[in-house]
Amino acid sequence: LAKTTQPISMDSYEGQEVNITxxxxxxxxxxxxxxxxxFPSQGPRFIIQGYKTKVTNEVASLFIPADRKSSTLSLPxxxxxxxxxxxxxxxxxxxxxxxxxxxxxxxxx
Amino acid sequence: DAGxxxxxxxxxxxxxxxxxxxxxxxxxxxxxxxxxQALGQGPQFIFQYYEEEERQRGNFPDRFSGHQFPxxxxxxxxxxxxxxxxxxxxxxxxxxxxxxxYEQYFGPGTRLTVT
Numbered sequence: 001l002a003k004t005t006q007p008i009s010m011d012s013y014e015g016q017e018v019n020i021t022x023x024x025x026x027x028x029x030x031x032x033x034x035x036x037x038x039f040p041s042q043g044p045r046f047i048i049q050g051y052k053t054k055v056t057n058e059v060a061s062l063f064i065p066a067d068r069k070s071s072t073l074s075l076p077x078x079x080x081x082x083x084x085x086x087x088x089x090x091x092x093x094x095x096x097x098x099x100x101x102x103x104x105x106x107x108x109x
Numbered sequence: 110d111a112g113x114x115x116x117x118x119x120x121x122x123x124x125x126x127x128x129x130x131x132x133x134x135x136x137x138x139x140x141x142x143x144x145x146q147a148l149g150q151g152p153q154f155i156f157q158y159y160e161e162e163e164r165q166r167g168n169f170p171d172r173f174s175g176h177q178f179p180x181x182x183x184x185x186x187x188x189x190x191x192x193x194x195x196x197x198x199x200x201x202x203x204x205x206x207x208x209x210x211y212e213q214y215f216g217p218g219t220r221l222t223v224t
Contacts, residue, residue: 034212043113043199043215044152087151096142096165097201097213099151 004088009104018075020103022088025069033064033071036087038102044087048073075105083107112136113216115200121222122190130185130219134202140164141183142213143175144199152199158183159205187221195223 005023012018024033032051036044048055050062050071061074075082085102112135122128134141140159144152154167158177177183181202187194197220201213 041197041218041220043201043218045215046212049212096154096157096167097144097152098154099144101149101151 004090004100006086006088006100006103008101009106011106011108012078013108014079015077018078018082018105018107020073020075020086020088020105021070022073023070024088024090027068027090028092030092031090032092033062033068034089034091035060035062035073036089036099038085038087044099047086078105078107080107080109113200113202113214115198115216115219117219118217119220119222121224123224124190124192126190127186127188128190128221130187130198130200130221131182132185132200132202132216133182134200135214138202138204138214139181140203140205141177141181142201142203143183143185144201145169145194146197146199146218148196155185190223192223195221197221 032049034049035047037047038044048057048060048062050064052064055062063072083106085104087099087102089097114133116131142157143155145155146152155169155173156166156175157164161177172188174186197218199218200216203213
């Protein structure tokens with residue numbers, strides 16, 4: 001399974017755009033990139049998944065460069081309720097989910 | 110609401126005891142995975158059940174066992190509890206794996222405290 005590296009923590013203010021970058025240098029051809037969000041004492045929640053280029057849904061965008069060795073989760077205009085831990089995962093649908101420590105995002109007023 | 114339910118929400122046990130945690134998957138899902146999440150860490154995969162059989166297993170001792178029922182619900186059993194088993198236990202359900210399907214729906218978890 002490809003290992004991922006992401007910042008331990010990030011700080012932002014309400015209304016700003018937040019970009020969290022994840023490195024996955026040994027990503028395999030069949031691997032997808034998936035991001036989960038987790039609030040304290042709750043289970044992780046799927047945010048977005050992509051394979052290449054850009055994917056956008058109602059809550060976030062995912063940017064993947066051509067070499068796919070990294071990816072960036074973009075959260076537009078964050079609010080206090082976006083304070084959470086964000087996990088980047090790499091694998092195919094047959095792989096079990098392997099979580100790292102994630103990125104703790106703190107949004108302040 | 111992801112639709113995955115777990116019971117109980119909290120549990121306190123003593124070292125050496127046994128515990129059973131329960132999970133009902135999201136409607137339409139037939140695959141159930143269990144994770145252990147220690148404080149400050151990401152969830153760690155325990156095992157996955159599909160068609161009532163353990164399909165994959167993480168690096169957990171045999172004290173951790175499970176079961177899946179015909180209605181796809183699942184149980185996680187932990188024997189001979191250790192203090193280090195204190196954690197949030199998460200259940201996740203998903204559709205049958207495909208090369209593109211990587212979305213799992215997590216329940217709220219069961220907080221187990223071993224004293």
